Amino acid sequence: MKSRKRLSSVLLALGVMISLLALGQEGLAASKAVELKLWSGWPSKMDPAKPALQMLIDMINEKGKPVNISVKYVGGPEVFSPFQGCESVQKGIVDMAYTAAAYNTGVIPEVDAMKLMETLPWDDRKNGAFDLLNKWHNEKNLEYLARAAAGQGFQGYLNEDITKPDLKGITMRVAPIYVPLINALGAKAVATDGGEVYTALERGTVQGFWWGGREIRTWGWNEVCKYIWGPPFWTVDVYVLMNKKKWDSLNAAQKKTLTELFKQYEKKTYEAEVSLQGEITKDLLAKGMKEIKFSPEDEKWYINMAYTEGWKAALQKSPRVEDLKKIVAKHR
Secondary structure (H helix, E strand, O other): OHHHHHHHHHHHHHHHHHHHHHHHHHHHHHOOOEEEEEEEOOOHHHOOOOOHHHHHHHHHHHHOHHHOEEEEEEEOOOOOOHHHHHHHHHOOOOOEEEEEHHHHOOOOHHHHHHHHOOOOHHHHHHHOHHHHHHHHHHOOOEEEEEEOOOOOOEEEEEOOOOOOOOOOOOEEEEOHHHHHHHHHHOOEEEEOOHHHHHHHHHHOOOOEEEEEOOOOHHHOHHHOOOEEEEEEEOOOOEEEEEEHHHHHHOOHHHHHHHHHHHHHHHHHHHHHHHHHHHHHHHHHHHOOOEEEOOOHHHHHHHHHHHHHHHHHHHHHHOOOHHHHHHHHOOOO
């Protein structure tokens, strides 16, 4: 009698488990397909963190299949200005953005400090930096997803043979991100869009510029610029974000898939970019550019200056970045 009751209990439990599994599979199969609309701050062929944009699209479309999630690239600056990208994600006009922190400081002042992070993305997920950045994004209806350009720094380019970090008498093309360098180096500043750099160099309106990384060939700037100037500094601040309501609407399996995907993405982009910087430099030199290297003393001064002035500017935008600085800064 006891054995029959025990057998009945086992069969009942087994039946419940089978029913639950069937319901789970049915629910997954019936879940609505999610297609994320992705916008980029740059034309796809002019990705400053190449190959990170295409890698992002490919990884989501490949790894998202089991959880019914995909991404559709809707365009870049031709859709709306890079400085409007963050607000467009906020409002849900697009779901995701592949963009630069420098474009987003009007919405999230704290992200000005992202270029100053001296830690690696996978360490940020353990040391609290990732959570802090996500908190600041969440306050603005945004979800911070991943850094996309940790394998490269910012680079100076000149048309003058100057072997020291001294730009007195030189006019540099700048975007807001580079303003902290101008006074320290004694340069004059001309603000232009990236698309105007070629003409400004060709006409001599400016004698140099700074850019994220060494991939300037897609813009043709190597044709009108002579020197790779000084060492790279800071970290290119390209990253990926999403509308928070859209993120919250995803199911648990989809969120887990994307989270694990972005962990892999950060490492893959880092490795690819580190490798590419050397290859690009060789090609630029082969095409006629020359590399100006500073003395060890001048290089140390230049890099320390860049971080010192960068943190001053970031703290002026938001005193809260002091919390991030404590975690990610080595040059203080």
